[in-house]
Amino acid sequence: DRLPALLQRMPKAELHIHIEGSLEPELIFALAERNGVTLALDSVEALRAAYAFTDLQSFLDIYYAGASVLLTEQDFHDMAMAYFRRAAADHVVHAELFFDPQTHTERGVPFETVVRGLKRACEDAERELGVSALLILCFLRHLSEEAAFETLAQALPHRDAIAGIGLDSSERGHPPEKFARVFARCRELGFRLVAHAGEEGPPAYVWSALDTLHVERIDHGVRSIDDPALMARLARDGVPLTVCPLSNLKLCVVSSLSEHPLPALLAAGLRATINSDDPAYFGGYLNRNFTETFAALPQLGAAEAYRLARNSLEASFVAPERQAAWV
Ligand code: HPA
Numbered sequence: 001d002r003l004p005a006l007l008q009r010m011p012k013a014e015l016h017i018h019i020e021g022s023l024e025p026e027l028i029f030a031l032a033e034r035n036g037v038t039l040a041l042d043s044v045e046a047l048r049a050a051y052a053f054t055d056l057q058s059f060l061d062i063y064y065a066g067a068s069v070l071l072t073e074q075d076f077h078d079m080a081m082a083y084f085r086r087a088a089a090d091h092v093v094h095a096e097l098f099f100d101p102q103t104h105t106e107r108g109v110p111f112e113t114v115v116r117g118l119k120r121a122c123e124d125a126e127r128e129l130g131v132s133a134l135l136i137l138c139f140l141r142h143l144s145e146e147a148a149f150e151t152l153a154q155a156l157p158h159r160d161a162i163a164g165i166g167l168d169s170s171e172r173g174h175p176p177e178k179f180a181r182v183f184a185r186c187r188e189l190g191f192r193l194v195a196h197a198g199e200e201g202p203p204a205y206v207w208s209a210l211d212t213l214h215v216e217r218i219d220h221g222v223r224s225i226d227d228p229a230l231m232a233r234l235a236r237d238g239v240p241l242t243v244c245p246l247s248n249l250k251l252c253v254v255s256s257l258s259e260h261p262l263p264a265l266l267a268a269g270l271r272a273t274i275n276s277d278d279p280a281y282f283g284g285y286l287n288r289n290f291t292e293t294f295a296a297l298p299q300l301g302a303a304e305a306y307r308l309a310r311n312s313l314e315a316s317f318v319a320p321e322r323q324a325a326w327v
């Protein structure tokens with residue numbers, strides 16, 4: 001069967017990766033030691049054993065605790081470089097990295113420490129690995145819109161290092177419209193816009209991400225499958241969805257990969273892509289998401305593999321004339 005080799009070797013872009021979610025337990029412990037941080041769990045094995053999630057919030061609690069070891073510019077750089085090496089091995093030619101500055105500024109880590117470390121890693125990835133990269137700043141939706149405005153103000157001196165703005169963290173109870181004014185401001189400033197919607201939250205959150213925030217891509221969006229009018233809208237406008245199959249499995253958004261809506265999304269003509277979300281926590285990097293999803297879903301074959309790879313490159317925030325170098 002040649003499908004696994006095709007999935008692994010084809011050039012692809014990753015558009016939904018939280019860089020703090022690439023922090024492997026081994027690196028968490030190495031950074032804790034380097035920085036003199038004490039962790040609640042005392043071994044890599046104990047930490048891995050705690051990665052048994054029942055929903056999004058049960059994951060987020062552990063994910064924010066893991067990020068507490070990140071203190072210096074070098075820490076952010078080393079975390080991102082470890083991800084870029086894995087991505088290059090998976091034939092990722094371009095990656096758009098989410099980062100959560102509020103997770104760090106709330107602990108007293110300066111905004112510029114975070115962005116400088118990540119920016120330097122993006123430059124090193126391009127030069128050393130041939131992987132191009134962009135940064136997308138995500139506002140934490142469980143915090144206030146006022147806090148998002150403060151974070152935006154901290155980002156402005158680094159405007160050129162940040163391609164886009166996203167919205168992540170606890171979805172239910174924090175609809176996109178809570179951030180309407182700050183997203184409007186980001187739009188005026190020329191940032192590219194995305195938002196998590198329709199992961200655990202209802203299709204109504206996908207509608208408001210599109211119509212109130214005016215985002216260009218929907219992160220996750222799998223619950224759109226429950227709303228035929230929304231499916232038609234997403235297909236008509238060619239709105240990319242950054243789908244994360246292993247994340248959906250581990251956070252109990254789907255009960256098994258064989259029931260994942262990805263084949264139905266593709267069959268309806270939606271511009272779906274495959275991504276890893278938080279690979280250190282959900283059991284695999286990009287190629288593992290491809291191979292496990294295709295193994296569980298016999299409806300997916302070579303045609304869908306090419307479609308997903310092409311969608312990922314075309315849905316990136318890189319100008320079409322520069323995408324030609326990838327294929
Ligand atoms: N959903 C919402 N917030 C997140 C996620 C996710 O899958 N990963 C990291 N932050």
Ligand code: ZN
Pocket residue numbers: 016018168196219277
């Ligand atoms: Zn995500």
